[in-house]
Amino acid sequence: MTTERRPDAAASAGAYPGAAAIPQDIDWSGDLPVLAVRDELIAAVRAHQVVIVAGETGSGKTTQLPKICLAAGRGRTGMIGHTQPRRIAARAVASRIAEELKTQVGAGVGFKVRFSDQTATQTYLKLMTDGVLLAELGQDRLLRAYDTIIIDEAHERSLNIDFLLGYLRTLLAKRPDLKLLITSATIDVERFSRHFAGAPVFVVEGRSYPVETRYRPVSLEAAASSEDEGFELIEEAIPRAVVEAVEECLQHERAQGRSARGDILVFSSSEREIRLLADTLRKYGPPHTEILPLYSRLSVAEQQKVFERGSGRRIVIATNVAETSLTVPNIHYVIDPGFARISRYSYRSKVQRLPVEAVSQASANQRAGRCGRIAPGVCIRLYSEADYLARPEFTDPEIRRTNLAAVILQMQVLGLGDLERFPFLDAPDSRLVNDGFRLLEELGAVDRQRRITTLGRQIARLPLDPRLARMVVAAAPLGALHEVLVIVAALSVQDPRDRPHDKQQAADERHAQFRHPDSDFLFFVNLWDVLAAQKGELTERERREFARKHFLSWLRLREWRETWRQLVQLCEGLKLPMNREPAPYEAVHRALLTGLLSQIAHKGDDREYQAPRNQKALVFPGSVLARKGPPWIMAAELVETHRVYLRLAAKIEPEWAEKLAGDLLKRSYSEPHWERRQGRVVAFEQTSLFGLVLHARRKVNYEPVNRAEAREIFIRDALVAGDIDLKAAFFRHNRELIAEVERLEDKTRRRDLLVDEETLYAFYDERVPEDVASLKTFEDWRHRVEKEQPGHLCLSREQVLAKAADDGTAHDFPDTLRVAGHDLPLRYHFEPGHEADGVTLLLPAGLVQEVPEAVLEWLVPGLLGDRVEALLRGLPKALRRQLVPLPDTVASVLQELGPQMPGAQQGRPQGAGGKAPESLLAALGQALLRRGVRVGASDWAG
């Protein structure tokens, strides 16, 4: 780790001690192509602010350019900063150049990568990763620590490089004293030149041997009949073609009469395909040949085999790791099927995809170049020349195919303004930019106006993916910072688990003891606890042994620990308190969920999960949840390969997501209605997040949702309909008033006496304030208002009566009927067709015998008219005709019948005990007879 640190560069620009350490004489020995143009380069550096140097591997540009800069007088007012895409390269280049300049690494020449700063005050040449230079922008906006900057391997076009090239272009005007050198493979250098106002380009020969390219297109005859051509190609046709190509290499070697065997490098697109090719080659390939897989995730020991020279011939089957990151020694032949997995972020599905694609011409050439380093080589391409020529010249730069949230956030912090106008070499797709902002908004790092928030600044200060940084910030208040830092550190380095192909089961068994049944994340916490406990107890040797036995990569464990340590320090700076007690599951996972809101999924049929935006996904088979499948999960990654996989997952409760989602949560309401028991208006709420329904039908108080509508429902269904438990005088009064009118309606067999509901609604609507929509708010208001106006809510008789009812009602429709000396209650009901329609005498069983039927025929005075009219209408036509106009006859007959009603003299009908009453039909018959119409008993209908 760091021993010395430079003082603040900007403040000490005048007192830069590196210049004094620069050697007087530079050793130019060594036979490197770049030295042929050394003097021109020195002159160019002096004359131009920007110089582009294109050269292939072996040109010596990486080691000689810094020296050329020194010779051109650079490094005198600030360091020469020299960036590399990879840490390993930064270290290696630093030690090579330190040796050539006869200084020590960490003295005149230093390097700085994550976790290791080997620079000193006298350092005049600083190797670093491009990520480090970017990070330094935070403290040193004008890069005053440097008077020269070399961006190496610019053709790789990583996000870091593209950002740096854009930033440096803006910086050149502000720092006229700054020199910039850009090196690249000999591809597309004109683009770089144009980007920097026509900077001069030097093309330096690589020192490599000629490579003969042979095109051997894969025969797809066998695949033609297959339904899945891609499958056929990868599973059968390519392995077959590779076997043939290997044979061709061996034939070539025999024809050359070479004594030493040459190794063969086969490019492959994935671990799976490597296995497939390896199996095929072991079966059908040449005997006595070592087959070596090579890919980044391979354990260190297995990778190391590639660099240990064995005795026999070797065939190395490698992913793209061998195209840029690792140089496989002794390669005379390259076999290139022409495919690679390319990471592409889909702004539409918000998913990282890893499709297998045909590689670009640039990539194919880079692959071919891998066999021309020690001798003339042969590259066999398993595709046609026409295919090659039809391919894109260059691989899409990363900025065109990745999520841009981190870059956007960085630019916001640096105040670089509008990303759309930033001078990128290739402008990012605006849809990717929008999606980057969308993610930042989801994380709360920017607001709706896309301005960075306080939270965003905290996130930006952590050297983490924004999602992971968000988790860290959330963890402290939840008392789960310790666990979350352990997890986040693990997620930001390579998985420390080794899983050698031939010992998969053993590895899985060893790893199983650290598993948590519901969460892949807690694996890391469990493992961490065990490793932490060992620190005081076991020697390093014992701990290494433990790691080995448990299929854990010591190197990656160290990276994990160092990342964690760095994060712990930063959290202290951010004043995020560390928990001492272990955090419960919920706290840890709520914190994680803050960064993974758009990566939740809901269990569907079978093992399939429904992920956001209507996507089907599967839990990655290595997860503890792969078999179990709880209803709701979140995943650290959502990657599409053969399927969409949810990798590193944990069980969650949908309520956690609901609470965290804020404005992202969509709520819809249905069926708002009054609930008497709750005394309020409720509705069913449906919540959803990114199209996933978190809760389908939850009963909620509707008042805060839509107060106006809730109030209307409250007035209509509670106050007007009377469906409310109110012990209030006004309410009893109003109910009684309404009941009275309703009784009147029943008696008079009409439905137009009570005012309609709208009128009653209007009455309350006028009085009840806007903010009253429930029993409680209503009562609170009523108690206040009735102190001033006690009758404020009382309806008057006029207000409930639609028309004035006549005053004869009490006589015409008595409430009781006097029968056999008893006042018996009468019930009125107006509902034609109903059993109880009309008037009903409630007769105790004991009195049944005492009531003459004749009494009942007469009904009550108010109904007698209708009854008589009905009887007359029921007469045979011949009789009826003599009674027209019927209404007149009814009116005049009633005049006579009225006084004859039972009990009419006393004002009340009478039953047995008085004079026996005459039957209605008899009385009516008499009345009609007086009008000259004789009605027989059989003439009465029914």
Add this chain to the structure above:
DNA sequence: TTGTGGTGT
């Protein structure tokens, strides 16, 4: 039933 390769305040 399984993922290309890097980088960091």
